[in-house]
Amino acid sequence: MRPTRFVTRLVDLSRWAVVPLLLGGCSGALVPDPELGADPKILTTMIQGTPCYFRGVVHHCDDLNDADGDGVKDGKDRCPATPRGVPVDREGCPLDSDGDGVTDDLDRCPETPKRVEVDEKGCPLDRDADGVPDDRDQCPDTPAGAKVNEAGCWVLENLRFATNRHTIAATDFPLLDGVSQVMKENPTLRVEIQGHTDRIGSASSNERLSKQRAEAVRAYLVGHGIQAERLQVIGLGFEQPVASNDTVEGRAKNRRVVLRPVP
Numbered sequence: 001m002r003p004t005r006f007v008t009r010l011v012d013l014s015r016w017a018v019v020p021l022l023l024g025g026c027s028g029a030l031v032p033d034p035e036l037g038a039d040p041k042i043l044t045t046m047i048q049g050t051p052c053y054f055r056g057v058v059h060h061c062d063d064l065n066d067a068d069g070d071g072v073k074d075g076k077d078r079c080p081a082t083p084r085g086v087p088v089d090r091e092g093c094p095l096d097s098d099g100d101g102v103t104d105d106l107d108r109c110p111e112t113p114k115r116v117e118v119d120e121k122g123c124p125l126d127r128d129a130d131g132v133p134d135d136r137d138q139c140p141d142t143p144a145g146a147k148v149n150e151a152g153c154w155v156l157e158n159l160r161f162a163t164n165r166h167t168i169a170a171t172d173f174p175l176l177d178g179v180s181q182v183m184k185e186n187p188t189l190r191v192e193i194q195g196h197t198d199r200i201g202s203a204s205s206n207e208r209l210s211k212q213r214a215e216a217v218r219a220y221l222v223g224h225g226i227q228a229e230r231l232q233v234i235g236l237g238f239e240q241p242v243a244s245n246d247t248v249e250g251r252a253k254n255r256r257v258v259l260r261p262v263p
Contacts, residue, residue: 067080067081068080068081068082068083068084068092069084070082070086070088070092071088071092072088072090072091072092076091076092077091077092078091078092078093079091079092079093079094080092082094083105086103086104086105087104087105097110098110098111098112098113098114098122099114100112100116100118100122101118101122102118102120102121102122106121106122107121107122108121108122108123109121109122109123109124110122112124113135116133116135117134117135124136127140128140128141128142128143128144128152129144130142130146130148130152131148131152132148132150132151132152136151136152137151137152138151138152138153139151139152139153139154139260139261140152141261142154142261143182143185143186143189143261144182144185144186145181145182145185145186146179146182146259147178153258153260154191154258154259154260154261155256155257155258155259156175156176156179156217156256156257156258156259157253157256159172159175159176159217159256159257160172160252160255164200164201164209166209166212166213166215166216167216168216168217168220173220176217176220176221176224177224179217179221179259180221180224180225180226183221183226183230184225184226189230189261190229190230190231190232190261190262190263191230191231191232191259191260191261191262192232192233192234192259192260192261192262193214193215193217193218193231193232193233193234193257193258193259194210194214194234194235194236194257194258194259194260195209195210195211195212195213195214195215195217195233195234195235195236195257196210196213196236196237196238196240196241196242196254196255196256196257196258197209197210197213197237197238197254197255198238198241198245198250198251198252198254198255199238199241199245199251199254200245200251203237203238206237206238207235207236207237208235209235209237210235210236210237210238211233211234211235212235213235213255213257214233214234214235214257215233217257218231218233232262238254241254242254242256
């Protein structure tokens with residue numbers, strides 16, 4: 001029996017009516033080789049991953065097809081199933097402009113800073129759910145229900161003390177009632193009550209005054225059903241200001257009480 005010999009030939013389809021069809025890429029249709037005839041038994045099928053004829057040159061369908069229509073041919077497309085209309089990079093993969101691992105078409109926070117950990121929506125994580133993302137949260141373990149400031153800390157910002165006074169006004173009782181409620185809803189929670197002052201007066205007198213203010217808060221909470229052993233007290237004086245001590249408004253902000261959860 002004579003051995004079978006395989007010959008590779010380039011063919012010219014310019015005289016065939018199917019050429020315009022091929023200009024759009026491989027269609028999966030049967031294309032006749034004019035040198036072999038139109039016998040269906042020897043038709044060439046143009047499918048992905050196999051050779052096909054195009055203006056007399058043998059191509060692979062992957063070089064002509066763009067199955068997902070993203071503008072990147074299948075042979076170079078690393079993400080061949082990109083949804084229609086999604087912008088892609090040169091390799092055919094959806095863009096991720098902020099580099100957080102969530103593609104732009106799914107990213108609800110498209111300008112996340114570099115190296116910030118995000119959730120499945122592309123937004124910075126907020127593990128304690130206080131509304132302040134972890135990358136900006138200076139107090140990351142705030143208990144549920146606590147009202148925090150822009151730094152994510154549980155601060156009794158509206159609890160104001162007059163200069164050189166530690167008495168809590170009756171108008172501030174609802175604020176402390178809210179603290180009591182949070183602690184009742186979190187029965188294992190223990191907090192450090194930090195007292196702070198403005199910079200008027202000596203360091204020693206302000207440290208003493210700040211502790212008296214923290215003790216006033218603890219006394220109120222204990223009187224409303226919170227166990228004393230769950231409440232630590234510390235006076236920090238004027239060492240940790242949050243505003244300028246050069247203005248009346250700034251000094252008022254510095255006369256404050258901060259609640260910090262402790263192990």
